[in-house]
Amino acid sequence: MKTRTVKARTVKARTVKALRTRGGLSVRVDVRGTAAGLLLAALALVMGVVLIGTGDFPLAPADVLRTLTGNGTPAQDFIVNDLRLPRVLVGLLVGVALGLAGAVFQSISRNPLGSPDVIGFGYGSAAGALIVIVFLKGSTYAVAAGAVGGGLLTGLAVYLLAWRRGIHGYRLVLVGIGAAAMLTAVNGYLLTEADLVDAARAVVWITGSLNGRDWAQVWPLMGACAVLVPLVLGQGRALRTLEMGDDSAYALGVRVERTRLLLTLAAVLLTAAATAAAGPIAFVALTAPQLARRLTRSPGPNLLPAACMGGALLITADWTSQRVFGADQLPVGVLTGVLGGGYLLWLLVTERRAGRI
Numbered sequence: 001m002k003t004r005t006v007k008a009r010t011v012k013a014r015t016v017k018a019l020r021t022r023g024g025l026s027v028r029v030d031v032r033g034t035a036a037g038l039l040l041a042a043l044a045l046v047m048g049v050v051l052i053g054t055g056d057f058p059l060a061p062a063d064v065l066r067t068l069t070g071n072g073t074p075a076q077d078f079i080v081n082d083l084r085l086p087r088v089l090v091g092l093l094v095g096v097a098l099g100l101a102g103a104v105f106q107s108i109s110r111n112p113l114g115s116p117d118v119i120g121f122g123y124g125s126a127a128g129a130l131i132v133i134v135f136l137k138g139s140t141y142a143v144a145a146g147a148v149g150g151g152l153l154t155g156l157a158v159y160l161l162a163w164r165r166g167i168h169g170y171r172l173v174l175v176g177i178g179a180a181a182m183l184t185a186v187n188g189y190l191l192t193e194a195d196l197v198d199a200a201r202a203v204v205w206i207t208g209s210l211n212g213r214d215w216a217q218v219w220p221l222m223g224a225c226a227v228l229v230p231l232v233l234g235q236g237r238a239l240r241t242l243e244m245g246d247d248s249a250y251a252l253g254v255r256v257e258r259t260r261l262l263l264t265l266a267a268v269l270l271t272a273a274a275t276a277a278a279g280p281i282a283f284v285a286l287t288a289p290q291l292a293r294r295l296t297r298s299p300g301p302n303l304l305p306a307a308c309m310g311g312a313l314l315i316t317a318d319w320t321s322q323r324v325f326g327a328d329q330l331p332v333g334v335l336t337g338v339l340g341g342g343y344l345l346w347l348l349v350t351e352r353r354a355g356r357i
Contacts, residue, residue, distance in 0.1 A: 033296040033305055040292070040308035047315040048092060052084045054322050090213040090277055091318050091332075092311045093221045095284060097274040099310020100232055100303060102285030103292070104267040107239050107301040108260055109172045112347060115286035116271040117340070119176020122282075123183035124154025125275035126206050130190040133202045140216065143205070144276035151272030154179060159264060208279040208333020210318055217277045224273040228266050233303055235263055240300040281333045283340020284310050290347070 053059035057079055059067075066072055067080040098116070105114040116122045128150020132138035138146065162175040187206065191199055238259045241249045249256050271285065291313075292305035317339070318332040 033298050033302060036292070036296045037304040037308050040295075040305060040312050044092060044095070044308060044312040044315055047312060047319060048088045051088050051091070051315055051319045051322070052080055054319060055079075055084065086215050086218050087210050087213045087318075088315065089218045090221060091210050091314050093218070093225050094210075094274040094278045094281060095288070095311035095314030096229065096307045097221070097225055097270040097310070098281060098285040099288035099292070099313070100229060100307040101267040101270040101274075102287075102310070103289040103301045103303050103306035104232060104239065104263050105285070106289050107243055108263060108267075109170075110243055111170060111173050112290055113173050113286075114176075115283075115289075116267070117283050117286050118180065118344075119173055120158060120178075120180035120183055121151055121154050121176075121268055121271045122275055122280040122285075123180050123187065125151035125272045126280045127183050127186050127190070128153070129205060129276070129279075130187055130202055133205070134190050134194040134198055137198070144217075144220065147276035148269070148272040151268055151275060154183065155264065155268035159261075204331075205279045207331045208281040208336070209331035210278055211331065213278065221273055221277040224269065228270050228273075229307065232263065232266050232270075235259060236301060236303050239263060239303070243300065279331075279333060281314065282337035283343065284314055284336055287340055287343050288313055290343075 049061050049064050053061055053064045059076065059080070063072065063076060064080060067076045068085075072080065102115045102117075105116060105119065106112055108114065109119075125147040128146040128148070129143045130146075131150070132143050132146035136142065136146075158172070158176050158179050161179075162172040164171065191202055191206075194202055238249075238254050241252050241254050242256065242259065249259075274281070288310035289302065289306040292302045292309040293299075295309070296302050296305050314332065314336070317335050321330045321332050321335045324330070
């Protein structure tokens with residue numbers, strides 16, 4: 001009689017606990033994911049304090065904290081609250097928005113390449129802003145409105161072109177890559193049509209930078225995040241179900257197309273708001289969800305860890321660019337583009353070896 005040997009695999013299960021209230025409400029909590037999110041949030045805040053103290057007039061972290069609580073000198077109060085704090089808040093909010101948007105798109109497309117950087121939404125926001133800069137000579141608020149409008153139009157166009165009895169992940173990515181290529185050409189043409197002053201302004205903006213950010217950029221971005229971040233986090237369970245496939249999601253009672261459209265719209269708005277505040281910061285939306293997933297070691301969208309990872313990544317990258325090159329010499333978008341491009345190449349090689357592309 002023939003015998004067959006079966007190799008056994010031991011799979012480490014996630015540590016998930018259920019919290020129950022007296023009213024009967026039960027909430028499942030991923031302990032490792034929650035701990036990773038809190039750790040990343042603490043890291044982002046610590047790096048924010050360090051970044052506030054970095055510059056031509058350095059401040060110790062203790063002095064920064066004392067000034068933030070209203071006990072600093074007049075000079076420290078001006079440097080911290082008027083000059084540096086808005087920059088750090090914009091960096092944190094932009095990182096959170098991009099990290100969360102990237103997690104949503106990667107979950108909807110079920111593809112690690114499904115990121116606003118790859119599928120063209122960032123380029124659409126950039127095109128809208130460039131049209132305002134080059135042809136309308138618009139103000140800062142007009143440029144921000146143009147970025148939001150360009151992102152929304154691009155998102156709508158990509159969604160409609162990718163639609164065929166539903167949205168398939170690879171079709172969404174491929175249509176988005178085509179849209180990104182076309183919009184890159186459009187943006188290049190817009191730069192050639194601009195005069196010298198507008199071209200210089202457009203190049204600085206399109207590179208992606210936190211230089212010169214003030215409270216005028218903080219409040220609109222904070223308002224957008226206050227509405228959109230809880231909305232996306234509230235759809236986390238439905239998004240996790242969507243990753244199992246449309247049929248399984250339908251069977252579990254999820255309104256698939258409605259949920260997908262709502263989350264896509266929220267993610268496009270997050271990307272557009274972040275781009276309007278700081279320009280198209282490259283590859284944060286691509287790398288933050290992937291790094292968060294590797295840190296939590298859990299399936300699913302990992303929305304909160306991805307958002308915190310995005311904030312920590314962008315603040316750390318801005319601190320690195322200031323320490324190495326000076327506050328105004330290297331925009332943070334250049335550094336994230338270089339590092340993110342290397343990560344994208346590594347991801348493509350990994351996906352090819354796994355036979356997925």
